[in-house]
Ligand SMILES: *[C@@H]1O[C@H](CO)[C@@H](O)[C@H](O)[C@H]1NC(C)=O
């Protein structure tokens with residue numbers, strides 16, 4: 001029965017209980033929040049605003065995830081308002097029994113940052129229980145000879161409420177013979193005792209009826225009643241008498257069932273049947289009946305079960321001894337249970353915050369640990385230890401509560417998981433202990449940047465590589481997990497043209513393989529540098545750079561190139577003159593060649609392949625210098641030809657050839673005739689012209705002879721007229737097998753000019769446009785100045801071009817035609 005008036009009392013009043021609680025917990029709860037509520041509050045009644053009392057802002061509540069750890073059946077936290085709500089029936093009598101103070105201790109856990117707060121809710125009693133007597137009536141037998149002042153103990157009434165609401169007083173209805181006295185058992189329970197005021201007279205009144213009322217201290221008070229029926233018996237009987245009113249016994253809690261506790265004896269002065277006393281428990285609670293057995297004949301009390309100090313530390317047994325005349329005597333036995341260290345401490349891990357980020361700062365709470373030891377005194381004093389490598393420690397948070405916090409730097413890459421063992425030991429002798437293990441997983445944080453396996457990379461790539469070939473691979477590692485350790489590669493900088501980069505190289509994002517995008521040419525690009533980046537996918541991402549130098553190695557892909565002597569623009573060769581008086585070792589000329597390759601591939605050597613007269617000249621193997629090997633003699637041919645090979649040092653070597661034309665002469669004039677019989681120029685046009693001119697010359701000479709002869713004949717005919725016919729054979733015999741044209745009737749040409757190439761005519765040489773170091777390739781001989789080529793040809797220094805010669809030829813043909 002719970003009065004509704006009590007329940008409608010406004011809930012959630014936060015009462016300042018600190019002085020009260022401090023005395024209770026001895027100041028061991030420095031950071032505890034206290035509330036006080038009446039028992040039996042309706043579900044969802046507000047106990048108090050926990051968030052506000054902890055100093056949280058309402059807006060932070062979703063992030064802080066404030067919640068109740070332990071005692072979940074009684075309280076919850078409203079996530080929106082932060083109110084602490086009642087979530088189940090709180091019956092003080094059920095939770096705390098007869099304990100004068102009923103406190104519910106629990107933890108409130110908040111995250112971000114993790115913290116634990118201790119909350120104590122004092123459950124106040126309400127007067128929801130009425131005092132109740134076990135029986136509706138109590139039957140007593142009292143000897144008529146009992147002296148006034150004799151006491152008769154009665155069963156107490158029971159009231160589960162505590163404190164002021166518990167049973168306070170007994171009342172007896174007004175009567176002539178009896179008074180009521182309130183007494184207390186050693187364990188503090190009140191019981192009524194009936195006291196005889198006057199002597200009873202059975203003959204006058206052998207039966208009395210009384211009403212006993214028990215009243216509690218509630219407001220309003222509640223009460224229960226029982227009837228007492230008293231029978232007055234004859235005086236012949238003597239009641240039994242206990243040797244003591246109160247016996248005290250101590251008993252160790254670990255005694256096995258059947259252990260004898262005590263044997264009580266009551267004596268009766270009667271004899272025979274009347275002295276046969278029977279013992280029984282009187283007014284005992286169920287606990288006593290459960291644990292103790294009373295031999296009703298001998299009065300020996302034995303245990304029926306293991307006694308547990310932790311359940312009850314003492315029992316009060318009330319015994320009644322009755323003789324056959326129903327006369328009774330009472331005594332009390334207090335059995336004190338002696339605590340043994342029979343309970344190992346219990347360790348409970350209430351909350352584990354796993355996985356824990358590896359960057360959790362020192363002092364981060366990982367778990368909340370609760371210890372309990374049901375023993376009392378030193379046997380129940382528990383201390384906790386954590387076994388580990390010093391990364392963790394226990395912080396005593398309040399009595400029996402520990403926080404397991406980090407005490408070092410965690411690194412998932414080294415230890416991804418911890419098995420933490422917590423051992424609780426009590427201070428009993430011998431101590432008992434128990435332990436529990438927590439598996440703590442460490443969560444990865446992107447705290448490692450990728451690291452390249454080498455500080456920098458250098459690769460050699462032979463030139464002329466196929467485009468698309470892989471030329472290098474960089475690799476980095478990142479010990480972090482998942483995306484935090486997933487690396488991708490890219491090129492972030494280069495000394496190439498940034499726009500051109502993609503046409504040179506690319507890098508595989510996944511593998512770090514560097515690909516050439518084109519064939520490299522050592523002669524164009526000897527080296528380039530790339531800065532490659534390895535980047536993980538964490539948030540924020542971490543990266544590392546490494547430099548990669550690509551050296552394009554030379555291949556012998558270029559043949560030497562001869563710079564001197566060079567063929568002229570028309571393919572003709574130049575010549576060098578050597579004075580005939582040159583001493584041995586005279587530097588004639590030097591073959592100059594280059595090779596764009598490098599190293600051995602460009603290390604040139606010079607070799608004579610062919611010499612028209614071996615032994616005259618020596619060729620410097622490395623220098624290409626042509627020197628005379630001996631003094632020149634008159635018998636040495638004036639023209640010498642040297643075929644020189646220029647070879648590089650590659651594998652295999654490449655080579656080029658050069659032809660040196662050397663002329664022994666003291667001057668150019670002397671040298672030139674020798675030059676005329678050199679091999680015909682390769683130009684077929686010029687060759688044709690040459691023969692044409694030669695033919696014309698011959699014809700002209702013949703013609704001149706013929707004309708001369710004709711004139712001579714005519715002059716002779718004036719003296720001897722028949723001479724014409726004989727000229728012809730002479731002419732023909734003189735001129736060889738050539739056919740002489742018959743122009744006897746024709747008119748002679750008046751005049752003509754003749755221009756011939758210098759094949760046989762030993763006339764004057766006329767060097768046109770001779771520039772130092774170069775020798776004209778085509779020398780023309782003109783016996784008439786009017787036949788000189790146009791001046792612009794001569795001034796530009798270009799040797800005669802073939803069209804000039806052609807022009808000459810046609811002019812000549814015109815004359816020829818005219819002449820015929
Ligand atoms: C932790 O315990 C588990 C299971 O008992 C075991 O597999 C693991 O190796 C232990 N780890 C360490 C670091 O001792």
Ligand SMILES: *[C@@H]1O[C@H](CO)[C@@H](O)[C@H](O)[C@H]1NC(C)=O
Pocket residue numbers: 492493531533543544545
């Ligand atoms: C890598 O190089 C890039 C480009 O030069 C630069 O922006 C970045 O800061 C570098 N990163 C590191 C980790 O050095």
